[in-house]
Amino acid sequence: MAEITLGRYLFERLRQLEVNTIFGLPGDFNLTLLDKIYEVDGLRWAGNANELNAAYAADGYSRVKGLACLITTFGVGELSALNGVAGAYAEHVGLLHVVGTPSVTSQAKQLLLHHTLGNGDFTVFHRMSNNISSTSAFLSDIRSAPAEIDRCIREAYINQRPVYVGLPANLVDLTVPASLLDTPVDLSLYPNPKETEEEAVEAILRLVENSTNPIIIVDACCSRHRCKEEARKLVEVTQFPVFSTPLGKGTIDEGGVGDNMLIEDASLVSKLEHRLKTGNNVSSRFGGVYVGSLSEPHVKEMVESADLVLSIGALLSDYNTGSFSYNYKTRNIVEFHTDYTKVKQATFPDVQMKPILQTLIKKISSVSANYKPQPVPKVKLVNTPAPKSAKLTQDWLWTRVSSWFREGDIIITETGTSSFGIIQAKFPNNTIGISQVLWGSIGYTTGATLGAVMAAEEIDPKKRVILFIGDGSLQLTVQEISTMVRWNLKPYLFVLNNDGYTIERLIHGENASYNDIQPWNNLQLLPLFNAKDYETTRISTVGEAEELLGNKAFGDNSKIRMIEVMLPRLDASKNLIRQAEMSAEANRS
């Protein structure tokens, strides 16, 4: 083919980057565009239940695969997606948001079309999205359109932010040279300014040389900007203790057990401990999650008494830092960011973290060779024994599921008791953790789970995707479970039923009826959505949980499963309770 349609061009480009699933909904301004998806081998149209869910799904997919595409229709569709797109902006998730718009002619005539505000303004939605986009394009000329599409894909990938593309319906079927596809989209970073980087590296090496007690902290932007490997190598070469933040959890190997063991069996405890000791030489240096004053005491102690902090990809929001309660004793802090590096008070502009980390890894052993590894804190692995009839609690649950997780799992926790509770769990190596700690939009994870499980299926159908969501949050986006059923996907859906919005109750209005929800018969959801091969279970006691998690068949993702976990109304991890107090206080001040 010498020429291909612009619509097909877009999808061929995405397919080249292994964006194999496209999320969104049909609408009359994008229908001919959607036709082109079916022309590209290996591409599929997810067909979401609504646009907000579709945006969440694209976000979840991108967190696993590095880039995602969302398609909506003009006005109504795109605005419904904005909250999800804004979340991707806040949390650095690469996302191409393609909006099918009225034809160029209709726009020029300022027709009062449906899906407009009735005022002839066709740029208003584009303007709104610009506030939450890294860049954008509103295509109008077929000649420049392919280059614009390439530019937008590049920016979404490099900057890991949403990018908006307005694509008028009449351009979709116009053609462009197929040979443009032969040159891949340039995804390389701009090189770091050489002298500036050298100076920064030199300054860092001097700090390392003079340090006896350094630590590394990995945060959200480390994994989102593809620096996990660099972080891993830095730990491997230096053997410095490494900590994550809530948003960074899963970025670095934690050496969790990764075995489906019955941990109430005492004889196994020592085996667990043994396995941990023989973990790889990165995960053995993992010390836990640092959340300022909300950290476990030994984590807090070790981080705050360090004499050098190497911080990779920090995103210092309140819930990620225990309401900004970082309290380092040292002023020797090095921050690696996507667009600059900071050494103590000196900022080195344009020194991007990925290349400088690569340089540093080559040079650092010269100054870190004499470092004497400090012992790192141990994460609690085994629950205090409890009778089988004991009611489930958050504290027991999070410790217990730690030992049910496996290498390669994708673990998704909703903002609320789950995202705070998961901090106490220890991930096996190669785990991906997904939690929207900064943006914190309730209901996000049901959509994100769909996206993650479609991405996981593309990587390895045995890869498990495990969702923990509250009964309140579930209600906001519940219909996306239907899309999971439609695609015969096999996630684990743990619904923590604590009778309403527990995180809000802890912040304010413990017994206020605005924190109540209508109770649903959650276990009827999968049959409602016409699931054929599924499993539903309700667990309320330690014994029921042990039986379920100890069941070998349950451990394989052979079907979609919903597990309703009955928990006390105000039960939450200590860190959430304290965070809630601090948030309430901030609102009053």
Add this chain to the structure above:
Amino acid sequence: MAEITLGRYLFERLRQLEVNTIFGLPGDFNLTLLDKIYEVDGLRWAGNANELNAAYAADGYSRVKGLACLITTFGVGELSALNGVAGAYAEHVGLLHVVGTPSVTSQAKQLLLHHTLGNGDFTVFHRMSNNISSTSAFLSDIRSAPAEIDRCIREAYINQRPVYVGLPANLVDLTVPASLLDTPVDLSLYPNPKETEEEAVEAILRLVENSTNPIIIVDACCSRHRCKEEARKLVEVTQFPVFSTPLGKGTIDEGGVGDNMLIEDASLVSKLEHRLKTGNNVSSRFGGVYVGSLSEPHVKEMVESADLVLSIGALLSDYNTGSFSYNYKTRNIVEFHTDYTKVKQATFPDVQMKPILQTLIKKISSVSANYKPQPVPKVKLVNTPAPKSAKLTQDWLWTRVSSWFREGDIIITETGTSSFGIIQAKFPNNTIGISQVLWGSIGYTTGATLGAVMAAEEIDPKKRVILFIGDGSLQLTVQEISTMVRWNLKPYLFVLNNDGYTIERLIHGENASYNDIQPWNNLQLLPLFNAKDYETTRISTVGEAEELLGNKAFGDNSKIRMIEVMLPRLDASKNLIRQAEMSAEANRS
């Protein structure tokens, strides 16, 4: 009480205007605000399932009661609501959108709070909403806050558009003088400029005087801007034939039968005809719905051959006009708008329709007295007889339900086969029709039904609210049915199951899988949401429909009901099929 909190002040003001239900969701920046709802007698917090649904619900409430209030939380909550708010903007619906924001101190410090974009920008969401707001306020000073709230309420009510109010958490509990409540919010229109109005009236009277074949068309803004009574009187005084548009349907009495009759009984047909003839002297002048070239032939003929058109509150969007296919023979057109009046080519700025119509009503009989009433077209009332076993069709359905509707009903039709199909139904007098014909956001009506049924309950618990929605649209916003259950509301939910997005199939991609949906067991929805007293039915044939609609008990809104109506996949009214062709053509050009 000499002083009351600002939060309470806001709700007392709303209560004074009979805004008795507040829509939205809790979020940590609005919790203390929600406390204040419970301090005001007669006010209730709806507690929606998500923010988009809440916005739709507020829109539906406002269309019944004239004003509504939506409360969301900063960032995540407010952005989720934007599509619903934009719909209210496009379609002229008065809505106060109050957003609970971080405290003034947090904003001043530019803290990287959760629910922000992580860049310290606290005004970005306000800026986004400004694009779809009549006006806005971001409160920061307790001294000016009550006046700002009053101004925003006034603007939302007068302009019938959304207004955005940002309310920082720390201001909620600060106090203001309770005596401010003694002066009602000024809701009066600015007076029309006297001389300009006189000139316009004079010009209109001359046109009427010289006309032998005038007509009146009522459109969306007529009812939204509270001119229904003026329109009614104008028809009554002049006896000119009156037509509505799709968006204006329900604005003027249509004289539908309003009786729960078994119309296959031939002996009743003549009774029906008799009742119609004895309708009031407004409804007897109703000629049908004018949609340009998509109108019924006799409607099109009568409207387009008129020698004078008095157009009240026109909103001339594509779906409202048969893709702009108005084809008046006359150039004698008078347009009454909210902010100007146009007589032929002359624009009279600031001459608002409500006062000028009032003036005109007083004066017009002097020139219309000699008018000889033309016979108006009759709407088809009775179906061609069909065997009981005949499968249901859209055409049969809409004619049949016409005679099941009652005076006072609120009839809500989703964009798609319902909003086009309803055009052929004849409403009983005092019916409110709700359909989002301009904005056309799929899923709107489930939320709008919640709002409308809460409003209806406040007016008269026997008032019926009847929803017609497709199986595809239902999936986008289904969880709001849970809120109906929670409040023990009693709408009729007709789910037209035609196996996917039929309106999209008609536009493009008849058999494309992107127009398919996952089939649900819809009749399991009410038990899933824990409904206690409910009724579910599936009807597929003419006989089943007759049995159901002929059942007297079914006619009383004694419980919540879902009726799944099985319809052929591509079945649609003729006007929708033609509209779809025109839309597809516009996309290509």
